[in-house]
């Protein structure tokens with residue numbers, strides 16, 4: 228079974244994907260980490276984030292094992308990732324790795340922006356997770372404050388809106404729900420309720436395919 232979970236930053240898709248993967252004992256790929264990894268490589272080598280040649284080279288030699296997971300999760304790296312993710316050649320260089328992961332014999336859960344539209348359009352279940360920008364900013368703000376980062380809620384909201392704009396307006400593989408994705412709005416749900424809602428979407432899809 229292939230399950231794709233797409234959605235904007237701080238929608239809850241990553242946590243939902245991890246928990247759904249744990250529930251069905253499926254391998255999970257957070258595809259955002261790939262773009263984050265490319266961005267980190269560029270920064271570490273002193274290249275500008277709009278240096279397309281350097282970005283393509285970093286994507287071609289991509290090796291997730293060599294990257295420091297803690298650092299990849301930093302907020303600034305997420306924003307840098309959305310800048311390298313606009314280059315078609317960078318996306319192309321990361322495509323096979325993601326498609327191969329989706330087609331592991333045991334199945335897979337992938338989360339990101341284009342996993343249901345580009346990486347695995349043939350997925351058995353597609354979920355598109357949304358939440359209002361205000362609620363996503365509030366969640367991110369709480370996370371950052373807990374980590375001791377100093378940022379105002381307004382600045383977090385502005386950064387979220389900017390990332391949404393960049394991810395939705397890019398010409399290639401923009402953030403958008405696949406026509407056959409089920410929408411899951413987590414604005415008024417806590418993580419437990421969101422996970423339960425995702426499970427029931429998967430179960431309904433499985434039953435519909437005769438695997439229930």
Ligand code: C5P
Pocket residue numbers: 236258259260262263305306308309310312338339340341342390394
């Ligand atoms: O999901 P995460 O915040 O880790 O993603 C970082 C950035 O990587 C996103 O803002 C987006 O620009 C890019 N990305 C993408 N396609 C994906 C996953 C992430 O373009 N499938």
